[in-house]
Amino acid sequence: MGEVVIQTDKITKTYVTGTNEVHALREVDLTVTKGELVAIMGTSGSGKSTLMNMLGCLDTPTSGSYTLDGVRVDGLGKNELAAIRNQKLGFVFQGFNLLARTSALENVELPMLYDRRGLKRDIRALAVAALERVGLGDRMEHPPNELSGGQQQRVAIARALVTEPALVLADEPTGNLDSRTSVEVMALFQELNAGGKTIVVVTHEPDIAVYATRVVRMKDGRIFSDEPVASRRDAARDLEELDRNAA
Amino acid sequence: MNLLILFRLAMQSILRNRTRAALTMLGIVIGVAAVIVMVAVGYGARSRIREQIGNLGTNMIVITPGASTTGGVSQGAQAFATLTVADAEKIRSQSQTVVAVSPVLALRSQVLAPGGNWRTSINGVDTDYQTIRDWQTDSGSFFGPEDVRAARSVAVLGRTVAQRIFAGSDPVGQEIQIAALRFLVMGVLAPKGQTASGSDSDDVILVPYTTAATRLTGRPRIPQILVSTASQGEIPAAQEEMRVLLRESHRLSGDDDDDFTVRNQTDLATAAESSTRVMTLLMAAIASISLLVGGIGIMNIMLVSVTERTREIGIRLAIGARGADVLIQFLVESIVMGALGGVVGLVLGFTGAKVLAYFTGWETVISPLVMVGAVGFSGAVGVFFGFYPARKAAALNPIEALRYE
Ligand SMILES: Nc1ncnc2c1ncn2[C@@H]1O[C@H](COP(=O)(O)OP(=O)(O)OP(=O)(O)O)[C@@H](O)[C@H]1O
Ligand SMILES: [Mg+2]
Numbered sequence: 001m002g003e004v005v006i007q008t009d010k011i012t013k014t015y016v017t018g019t020n021e022v023h024a025l026r027e028v029d030l031t032v033t034k035g036e037l038v039a040i041m042g043t044s045g046s047g048k049s050t051l052m053n054m055l056g057c058l059d060t061p062t063s064g065s066y067t068l069d070g071v072r073v074d075g076l077g078k079n080e081l082a083a084i085r086n087q088k089l090g091f092v093f094q095g096f097n098l099l100a101r102t103s104a105l106e107n108v109e110l111p112m113l114y115d116r117r118g119l120k121r122d123i124r125a126l127a128v129a130a131l132e133r134v135g136l137g138d139r140m141e142h143p144p145n146e147l148s149g150g151q152q153q154r155v156a157i158a159r160a161l162v163t164e165p166a167l168v169l170a171d172e173p174t175g176n177l178d179s180r181t182s183v184e185v186m187a188l189f190q191e192l193n194a195g196g197k198t199i200v201v202v203t204h205e206p207d208i209a210v211y212a213t214r215v216v217r218m219k220d221g222r223i224f225s226d227e228p229v230a231s232r233r234d235a236a237r238d239l240e241e242l243d244r245n246a247a
Numbered sequence: 248m249n250l251l252i253l254f255r256l257a258m259q260s261i262l263r264n265r266t267r268a269a270l271t272m273l274g275i276v277i278g279v280a281a282v283i284v285m286v287a288v289g290y291g292a293r294s295r296i297r298e299q300i301g302n303l304g305t306n307m308i309v310i311t312p313g314a315s316t317t318g319g320v321s322q323g324a325q326a327f328a329t330l331t332v333a334d335a336e337k338i339r340s341q342s343q344t345v346v347a348v349s350p351v352l353a354l355r356s357q358v359l360a361p362g363g364n365w366r367t368s369i370n371g372v373d374t375d376y377q378t379i380r381d382w383q384t385d386s387g388s389f390f391g392p393e394d395v396r397a398a399r400s401v402a403v404l405g406r407t408v409a410q411r412i413f414a415g416s417d418p419v420g421q422e423i424q425i426a427a428l429r430f431l432v433m434g435v436l437a438p439k440g441q442t443a444s445g446s447d448s449d450d451v452i453l454v455p456y457t458t459a460a461t462r463l464t465g466r467p468r469i470p471q472i473l474v475s476t477a478s479q480g481e482i483p484a485a486q487e488e489m490r491v492l493l494r495e496s497h498r499l500s501g502d503d504d505d506d507f508t509v510r511n512q513t514d515l516a517t518a519a520e521s522s523t524r525v526m527t528l529l530m531a532a533i534a535s536i537s538l539l540v541g542g543i544g545i546m547n548i549m550l551v552s553v554t555e556r557t558r559e560i561g562i563r564l565a566i567g568a569r570g571a572d573v574l575i576q577f578l579v580e581s582i583v584m585g586a587l588g589g590v591v592g593l594v595l596g597f598t599g600a601k602v603l604a605y606f607t608g609w610e611t612v613i614s615p616l617v618m619v620g621a622v623g624f625s626g627a628v629g630v631f632f633g634f635y636p637a638r639k640a641a642a643l644n645p646i647e648a649l650r651y652e
Contacts (some may be wrong), residue, residue, distance in 0.1 A: 003338020058565055058645050079569050097562045097649060101263065111566045113248050159566070 003166050005198045006032035011064035013050050024050040026221040037193040038200045039209040042218035048202045052171045056091050057081045069166040086114050090160025092170035096152045098144040104155045105140040111163050130158040150181035168199045174208055186211040187235035211235050248572055257580040271548045272588035274541025279592025279621045280599055281534035287600035289527025293520050294435055299517040304380040306479055308486055310472040311508050329506045330469040337496050344485040345474055347375035351471040354458040358458050359424040360412035367408050368451045371459020379475040387419035387434030390455055398457035402430040403450040406438040466573035482511050542628040549581050549636035560640050561648025574641035580627050581633025589625030593618055
């Protein structure tokens with residue numbers, strides 16, 4: 001086993017709305033090591049997004065502890081969490097969440113502008129490189145509304161990658177995409193994963209989960225199964241096959 | 248985020264909502280322009296008063312009858328005539344500090360000349376009057392000590408009077424008739440223009456005070472005794488000496504109030520300025536209310552903007568912006584909006600003051616301090632009214648902001 005990137009210990013999240021409590025997460029223990037591509041599955045309302053928000057340091061657990069890349073995250077202040085999100089995490093949202101009326105390039109530069117470490121680096125060049133990596137080298141000046149859904153999602157992935165984070169989290173990255181584009185996005189994740197990136201992806205679709213190395217299933221805020229993918233598929237090869245069938 | 252990027256972001260956001268931003272800034276624009284015009288008019292009036300007071304003479308001290316109030320405005324000064332020719336003579340003979348003394352005996356009379364007739368002020372003065380008021384003659388000469396001693400019927404004409412009764416021809420050497428008495432015109436004075444109170448300084452005839460006291464009918468008032476010192480530095484000492492001499496001459500005992508007022512040019516200027524200053528302040532205060540309203544407009548639009556851009560804020564927070572980054576972003580936006588309004592207002596106010604000066608003939612003075620102040624203040628309005636919306640944006644929770652529809 002390699003280096004541990006994610007380690008949660010009995011993470012619990014309880015939402016209190018009025019008089020009734022919603023137990024979105026109940027004592028979830030999850031360990032992810034470096035180089036894994038984990039798919040989280042489960043029915044709607046099972047707590048997948050809640051877990052992702054915890055892992056992404058966007059929300060704090062009601063109880064339990066979370067260690068990310070060797071750092072105890074629970075109990076940190078707002079600004080420290082902001083720094084962790086900025087430097088250690090790349091988040092890809094279901095709804096893309098790109099800044100409107102802002103070019104793809106500027107969207108990708110954004111996380112580096114909020115970096116306070118004062119690194120001497122060429123922000124523009126890094127952003128260009130990240131966009132080229134996701135295959136958008138020719139659409140960099142376009143704002144989101146001039147890009148297709150798949151292209152927007154690739155900009156979002158480039159933005160998540162540009163800071164070279166320890167962990168990439170993607171909450172239903174293919175939820176708004178057609179099946180072919182979904183496979184494209186997964187091919188991209190597989191490629192990044194092959195390059196050593198640790199990735200956690202939430203998905204509804206079993207067709208998508210087969211591209212992961214491990215599948216975690218959730219129900220009612222608990223993990224009820226956690227197993228490696230037996231017959232893992234190669235997204236790049238599936239794409240070639242799709243093209244061949246179309247032709 | 249460096250300031251340049253923040254500034255660019257602010258400009259982007261303002262330009263995206265051009266109409267809205269322009270309307271919001273209009274409040275600031277109008278406020279700043281109004282303040283600038285008001286202050287320019289006020290300063291103009293003040294500088295004009297200064298000039299006119301300076302025109303009165305050099306190192307001059309004015310003694311007027313009646314007590315002054317603490318505010319420096321004489322109250323019923325002319326109600327009881329307490330100054331006499333003897334006071335002036337006492338000052339001349341006993342003062343250590345003053346170099347020139349002249350009483351001013353004032354009366355109004357009809358003046359007849361071959362070229363016309365005119366009703367004007369007749370001032371009986373001593374020869375020193377010319378020195379004190381630094382008033383040259385354009386033609387002819389001032390009367391001399393001998394004329395005063397012998398109470399001769401000689402006169403020096405103000406420019407206005409000369410023009411009225413000698414249309415065109417040279418008055419020097421000619422005769423005029425003041426209250427049935429014949430006077431020889433010895434000279435014509437150089438023009439001095441308007442006084443601080445707006446009357447014409449040149450609408451006057453000067454005669455020896457002895458002549459005015461003894462030969463002209465009607466009891467002349469003595470509204471003033473003018474004295475001057477050799478230098479500016481001696482004025483305070485001279486003022487004090489005048490008080491002592493006059494109290495003595497008026498037989499005032501220890502706890503009696505002065506029945507006269509001794510003022511120097513600065514006092515006169517201050518008194519004259521105080522009313523314009525109050526007016527200027529009042530007008531500027533009214534104009535500032537518009538700035539305040541403009542500020543509230545900025546706050547309102549920034550609140551709308553924060554709500555509209557909740558998702559954007561969520562995205563920024565999610566990828567690692569701190570609350571402070573968001574706060575500053577919105578604050579810079581409102582400062583830019585305020586300052587931009589300030590600059591436009593400045594240009595408008597500047598133009599407005601010039602146009603006003605052109606059409607009314609009023610003097611307007613725009614001081615650099617007011618310009619810097621106006622733009623700085625509108626920036627500060629941006630900070631003040633932008634802070635609350637910006638803090639609201641910064642306090643958002645990233646998850647809730649991202650979910651916001
Ligand atoms: N802010 C909130 N306040 C109250 N309850 C919440 C809140 N956020 C989530 N929940 C509840 O927590 C539970 C888990 O929600 P979560 O969003 O994690 O589900 P999910 O597994 O991502 O579902 P989906 O597949 O539909 O996205 C749900 O029952 C949801 O109603
Ligand atoms: Mg979800």
